[in-house]
Amino acid sequence: MASETPILLVALDVPLAKHFDFLCKDASSDDIGRLVVVPFSGKQVVGIAVGVAHSSEVPSEKLRAVDLVQRATPPLASDILALVRFCERYYHAPFGQIAINIVPPLLRIAARQLKPPRATKPRRKTATTASAAVAFTAPTLNTDQQMAFDAISGALGSYSAWLLEGITGSGKTEVYLHAIAATLARGQQALVLVPEINLTPQFMKHIVARFPAQVIVTQHSGMAAGARLVDWRLAESGAADIVVGTRLAIFTPMPKLGLIVVDEEHDASFKQQEGVRYSARDVAVFRASTIGCPIVLGSATPAIETLDNVTRGRFKRLALTQRAVAAATLPRVEFIHLDSEKAPDGLTATLLAAIDATIKRGEQAMVFINRRGYAPALVCAACGWMPECRRCSARMVFHRGINKLRCHHCGAETKPPKACADCHETTFHPAGQGTERIEAALREALPTARIARVDRDATRRKGSAAAIFDATSAGALDILVGTQMLAKGHDFPNITLVGVVNADGAVFSADFRAAERMAQQLMQVAGRAGRSALPGRVLVQTRHADHPVYQALQAHDYARFVSAALVERQLMQLPPFTYLALLRAEAKQADKVNQFMRDAQHAAQRLSQSHAQADAVRVWEPVASTLERKAGYTRRQLMLQSPRRTALQTLLTALIAELRVSDNRSVKWVIDVDPIDV
DNA sequence: AGCACGCCGACT
DNA sequence: GTCGGCGTGCTC
Numbered sequence: 009m010a011s012e013t014p015i016l017l018v019a020l021d022v023p024l025a026k027h028f029d030f031l032c033k034d035a036s037s038d039d040i041g042r043l044v045v046v047p048f049s050g051k052q053v054v055g056i057a058v059g060v061a062h063s064s065e066v067p068s069e070k071l072r073a074v075d076l077v078q079r080a081t082p083p084l085a086s087d088i089l090a091l092v093r094f095c096e097r098y099y100h101a102p103f104g105q106i107a108i109n110i111v112p113p114l115l116r117i118a119a120r121q122l123k124p125p126r127a128t129k130p131r132r133k134t135a136t137t138a139s140a141a142v143a144f145t146a147p148t149l150n151t152d153q154q155m156a157f158d159a160i161s162g163a164l165g166s167y168s169a170w171l172l173e174g175i176t177g178s179g180k181t182e183v184y185l186h187a188i189a190a191t192l193a194r195g196q197q198a199l200v201l202v203p204e205i206n207l208t209p210q211f212m213k214h215i216v217a218r219f220p221a222q223v224i225v226t227q228h229s230g231m232a233a234g235a236r237l238v239d240w241r242l243a244e245s246g247a248a249d250i251v252v253g254t255r256l257a258i259f260t261p262m263p264k265l266g267l268i269v270v271d272e273e274h275d276a277s278f279k280q281q282e283g284v285r286y287s288a289r290d291v292a293v294f295r296a297s298t299i300g301c302p303i304v305l306g307s308a309t310p311a312i313e314t315l316d317n318v319t320r321g322r323f324k325r326l327a328l329t330q331r332a333v334a335a336a337t338l339p340r341v342e343f344i345h346l347d348s349e350k351a352p353d354g355l356t357a358t359l360l361a362a363i364d365a366t367i368k369r370g371e372q373a374m375v376f377i378n379r380r381g382y383a384p385a386l387v388c389a390a391c392g393w394m395p396e397c398r399r400c401s402a403r404m405v406f407h408r409g410i411n412k413l414r415c416h417h418c419g420a421e422t423k424p425p426k427a428c429a430d431c432h433e434t435t436f437h438p439a440g441q442g443t444e445r446i447e448a449a450l451r452e453a454l455p456t457a458r459i460a461r462v463d464r465d466a467t468r469r470k471g472s473a474a475a476i477f478d479a480t481s482a483g484a485l486d487i488l489v490g491t492q493m494l495a496k497g498h499d500f501p502n503i504t505l506v507g508v509v510n511a512d513g514a515v516f517s518a519d520f521r522a523a524e525r526m527a528q529q530l531m532q533v534a535g536r537a538g539r540s541a542l543p544g545r546v547l548v549q550t551r552h553a554d555h556p557v558y559q560a561l562q563a564h565d566y567a568r569f570v571s572a573a574l575v576e577r578q579l580m581q582l583p584p585f586t587y588l589a590l591l592r593a594e595a596k597q598a599d600k601v602n603q604f605m606r607d608a609q610h611a612a613q614r615l616s617q618s619h620a621q622a623d624a625v626r627v628w629e630p631v632a633s634t635l636e637r638k639a640g641y642t643r644r645q646l647m648l649q650s651p652r653r654t655a656l657q658t659l660l661t662a663l664i665a666e667l668r669v670s671d672n673r674s675v676k677w678v679i680d681v682d683p684i685d686v
Numbered sequence: 687a688g689c690a691c692g693c694c695g696a697c698t
Numbered sequence: 699g700t701c702g703g704c705g706t707g708c709t710c
Contacts, residue, residue, distance in 0.1 A: 022687055
């Protein structure tokens with residue numbers, strides 16, 4: 009319908025794959041990418057302008073005027089809009105839901121209050137100015153590091169993708185720092201993505217100390233809203249030289265972006281597991297390729313997909329083979345066979361004796377167990393009944409410190425039962441071990457040892473993890489017990505013993521990626537031992553010492569594990585030999601999800617058959633999700649698999665179109681492209 | 687998604 | 699007699 013007033017096309021944070029039209033008398037194409045406030049469904053909501061038109065298909069009586077176009081601040085840069093478009097196509101998520109959610113929350117709120125957001129004073133980080141007087145000489149690079157740096161710095165100015173593969177302690181960070189320096193010297197900005205857990209004040213101190221005169225900002229979800237916005241602005245204006253952040257930082261506007269680094273690129277936290285299920289690492293590769301800059305993916309234990317990209321020639325491999333501290337040697341890995349030795353409370357006498365000897369020498373030990381709480385279940389002594397969560401298909405985890413049962417999936421908390429629900433007997437035993445129980449057992453066996461626990465429960469308070477790590481560095485602690493929080497990033501030269509209590513469960517999981525994740529974690533944890541001149545030792549309690557994960561660990565040969573895994577993946581036609589997408593659905597009533605899944609499966613099969621043979625997409629049977637019931641919802645998933653990415657994407661587009669028009673209001677569903685847990 | 691409207695069950 | 703459960707319609 010023709011109209012004299014221009015029409016602004018606005019993307020909103022709704023799960024609808026469309027934009028909405030609003031009247032806006034002074035709209036122009038300059039407004040594309042601007043935040044706007046519009047009346048929508050009876051409320052004012054924040055949207056993003058995606059286009060301008062002279063007329064609208066929408067009947068004129070329905071059209072309403074925008075309340076505000078936020079012109080006090082710059083619109084989202086066109087390369088960021090292009091990044092959102094890419095995610096829309098690749099992850100099949102509505103443009104508006106992606107675009108609104110990448111903007112700092114404060115900007116959204118400020119827009120809604122119809123005020124320009126408070127002007128932000130550019131400021132230097134306090135740590136930056138404080139250390140600005142300190143002259144710092146960068147350490148000289150060893151041969152491997154120098155070759156890696158030469159390759160990357162020589163490639164600045166156009167797209168290239170590098171896997172920087174180096175064992176723990178081989179000095180990847182030093183290569184990043186040199187490459188960042190070379191980028192800044194060209195007048196460009198650098199973006200560093202790190203796993204959630206690595207964005208510690210210590211890590212920031214490290215990078216700030218190295219670039220004392222530069223403006224370094226951060227972007228992660230835990231930041232105060234004001235600081236997040238200030239830092240976003242500094243990045244967007246070009247005033248910030250370096251942005252360090254977690255996965256969401258990949259969407260930070262940076263007009264002079266010249267280098268992207270993804271540290272620990274294999275880390276699962278780069279994949280968003282709710283909402284828009286993007287992989288920040290993969291989006292980063294796309295961003296580098298479109299703006300034309302190098303991307304460096306660093307890891308001691310690269311993802312199998314990343315290694316496959318090297319094989320296919322998409323990424324170039326740079327290997328660091330020497331440990332940066334010359335005297336440091338690789339730790340010796342030994343097994344304690346749980347078949348032949350008892351482990352009361354999870355710890356064998358052999359491991360306890362080794363820990364005792366270590367701390368008597370004045371060195372430190374670390375005990376790794378990938379489970380929080382005291383025991384993963386409570387079991388009735390008479391009949392074997394175990395309390396489960398009412399809303400999830402999972403056992404309740406016993407937390408002795410607070411004397412509660414807790415569901416690790418929905419957060420539900422109850423008191424331990426007085427009597428068994430089945431046989432009414434009143435005696436319960438804790439079954440299995442968690443960090444709390446291992447900590448308690450260590451305190452009992454080694455009463456004079458100074459012990460700290462590092463897991464999500466023990467480090468909930470801000471700064472408490474940092475305090476424990478500081479105390480460890482200062483020698484005020486003898487033993488650290490914890491989950492994979494221990495695996496990352498920290499360099500404690502006095503830790504010479506690492507105990508792995510029991511990782512067998514993950515190694516034999518139904519999820520084909522669990523073994524890969526455990527291999528990566530164990531190599532990381534083992535790397536904590538012997539980072540200085542003192543020799544390190546890793547003791548692994550297991551029943552399956554011959555498993556490829558453990559054999560690779562012992563040989564310090566991740567590539568060997570990868571070879572074994574690849575044979576299996578090829579046999580089963582799993583990634584990287586095929587591409588996967590999951591349709592995940594949940595509903596309160598099981599029959600609703602079941603019906604939805606059957607319909608979706610049939611639709612997918614029909615669509616798959618209408619394509620040529622070469623484009624074949626395999627449609628699996630719908631199955632229960634790993635956690636079948638979660639927070640009162642029954643969950644199912646349907647796997648789609650194809651050797652050709654385009655075939656899979658074509659089918660997904662067609663399938664989603666059908667699901668969107670079909671009547672399934674009571675079912676919540678989402679597409680997960682390149683899922684990391686299946 | 688969020689919200690309103692609308693029609694059927696157990697209770698202040 | 700109502701409060702409230704969630705089915706479905708719609709949002710420019």
